Amino acid sequence: MSTPADLELDCRGMLCPLPVIELGKRIGEVAVGGLVAVVASDVAARTDVPAWCRMRGQEYAGEETAPDGTPRYLVRRLS
Amino acid sequence: MADRFGHVTSADRPSALPRPVYLDSASAEPLHPAARETLLAALERGYADPRRLHGPARDARLLLDNARAVVAECLEVRPDEVTFTASGTEAVHRGLLGLRLGTAPAGDARIGYAAVEHSAVVHAARWTGPEPLEVPVDRLGRVDPEGFAGADVVALQSANHEVGTLQPVDRLPDGVPLFLDACASMGRLPLPARWDVLAGSAHKWGGPAGVGVLVVRKGTRWANPFPGDDRVDERASGFENVPAALAAAAALRAVVAERDDVGARQRALVDRIRAAAADVADVEVVGDPVDRLPHLVTFSCLYVDGEALVTELDRRGYGVASGSACTASTLTPSRVLEAMGVLTHGNVRVSLTRDTTEADVDGFLDVLPGVVRDIRAEVGL
Numbered sequence: 504m505s506t507p508a509d510l511e512l513d514c515r516g517m518l519c520p521l522p523v524i525e526l527g528k529r530i531g532e533v534a535v536g537g538l539v540a541v542v543a544s545d546v547a548a549r550t551d552v553p554a555w556c557r558m559r560g561q562e563y564a565g566e567e568t569a570p571d572g573t574p575r576y577l578v579r580r581l582s
Numbered sequence: 583m584a585d586r587f588g589h590v591t592s593a594d595r596p597s598a599l600p601r602p603v604y605l606d607s608a609s610a611e612p613l614h615p616a617a618r619e620t621l622l623a624a625l626e627r628g629y630a631d632p633r634r635l636h637g638p639a640r641d642a643r644l645l646l647d648n649a650r651a652v653v654a655e656c657l658e659v660r661p662d663e664v665t666f667t668a669s670g671t672e673a674v675h676r677g678l679l680g681l682r683l684g685t686a687p688a689g690d691a692r693i694g695y696a697a698v699e700h701s702a703v704v705h706a707a708r709w710t711g712p713e714p715l716e717v718p719v720d721r722l723g724r725v726d727p728e729g730f731a732g733a734d735v736v737a738l739q740s741a742n743h744e745v746g747t748l749q750p751v752d753r754l755p756d757g758v759p760l761f762l763d764a765c766a767s768m769g770r771l772p773l774p775a776r777w778d779v780l781a782g783s784a785h786k787w788g789g790p791a792g793v794g795v796l797v798v799r800k801g802t803r804w805a806n807p808f809p810g811d812d813r814v815d816e817r818a819s820g821f822e823n824v825p826a827a828l829a830a831a832a833a834l835r836a837v838v839a840e841r842d843d844v845g846a847r848q849r850a851l852v853d854r855i856r857a858a859a860a861d862v863a864d865v866e867v868v869g870d871p872v873d874r875l876p877h878l879v880t881f882s883c884l885y886v887d888g889e890a891l892v893t894e895l896d897r898r899g900y901g902v903a904s905g906s907a908c909t910a911s912t913l914t915p916s917r918v919l920e921a922m923g924v925l926t927h928g929n930v931r932v933s934l935t936r937d938t939t940e941a942d943v944d945g946f947l948d949v950l951p952g953v954v955r956d957i958r959a960e961v962g963l
Contacts, residue, residue, distance in 0.1 A: 518907075519906070520887055547914075549920075
């Protein structure tokens with residue numbers, strides 16, 4: 504079961520650092536308090552999405568699995 | 583000034599075409615001048631089989647015993663505790679697996695290792711026996727000494743090879759046999775007090791490649807985990823590389839003698855790199871800022887492709903390493919960075935050689951912000 508997100512970023516097949524670049528470019532599309540889901544097959548995203556949140560002052564809201572089994576990382580925009 | 587053919591003349595070269603600056607000593611330190619001299623002399627004298635009874639063999643045996651004595655003196659251990667192996671990796675494998683074999687329950691002892699250990703340790707720990715215990719580290723890459731509870735044998739590094747953080751080796755609980763991977767720090771820093779078996783690697787301190795050092799403390803229950811051989815040293819196998827062992831010993835002696843001066847200079851240069859890198863927007867310097875190796879610093883640049891970063895720096899004359907996935911043969915990010923929970927992409931490890939100058943570091947710091955900015959600009963950030 505996937506948590507509803509305000510913005511879904513399909514980063515399947517993208518290699519690092521592309522999923523995080525996508526996140527950095529598009530986080531502004533959701534309002535403060537909004538939730539972004541990054542669906543990424545690249546293993547580096549598991550470390551890099553939480554690290555991005557820490558460096559950019561955003562909230563890492565955990566990892567889920569998309570219906571096709573791809574990891575789905577949740578980020579809440581704080582600022 | 584250009585000459586009549588339009589070529590840049592040598593007078594202009596220092597600024598126009600600077601010499602390449604090698605900043606990857608943590609992968610391999612260039613051969614120390616003391617090792618070069620010794621190696622050349624020993625190649626002439628150290629070719630024979632040190633087990634034979636003729637003159638050339640006695641010569642080779644003398645050189646090998648001399649190498650062992652020098653290494654023992656540098657490490658403050660007994661000569662009969664020192665074994666030369668064919669690489670640091672071999673010393674790690676023999677050291678850890680032999681300690682495991684000598685530890686109860688026989689053949690079933692469980693290894694605990696820090697999540698940031700070198701892959702040589704991880705591969706050895708996973709090669710045979712029960713599933714090892716992988717102990718997590720904090721954001722600085724430091725392991726909690728209490729985390730090894732449940733392990734029959736502990737494998738821990740003296741210092742981390744990627745981020746430089748020193749491990750709390752002397753705070754490990756007493757009683758459990760300890761294999762110390764000292765490869766990253768040997769020669770550069772004194773050994774911790776607490777270890778039973780340890781490994782080092784000569785090319786990391788300025789000796790030749792192909793020489794590892796295995797030290798088994800007297801009285802340790804260690805058993806050869808591999809087929810035996812009838813060589814000079816029962817812990818080793820294969821024909822000894824006598825000239826390389828002697829050169830490694832000469833380099834180690836020189837490095838230990840100069841480490842206070844070299845280390846202090848490197849520490850100050852690394853402090854400058856740490857400060858300047860942290861000043862670049864969205865760059866995180868990782869590893870312990872104080873309790874660390876003197877010569878090494880690692881940082882990660884957000885939104886930057888590690889391979890592009892290393893390639894662009896190389897194009898400008900700076901040779902650095904990276905823990906990013908795209909630069910690895912396995913195409914997976916560095917386990918060390920992963921375990922620390924720090925950014926794995928856009929990663930650079932800078933490690934200074936014994937003669938890295940202030941000008942080398944200044945030059946590197948001059949080009950770094952522009953290189954990062956240009957790569958980010960290409961992806962629209």
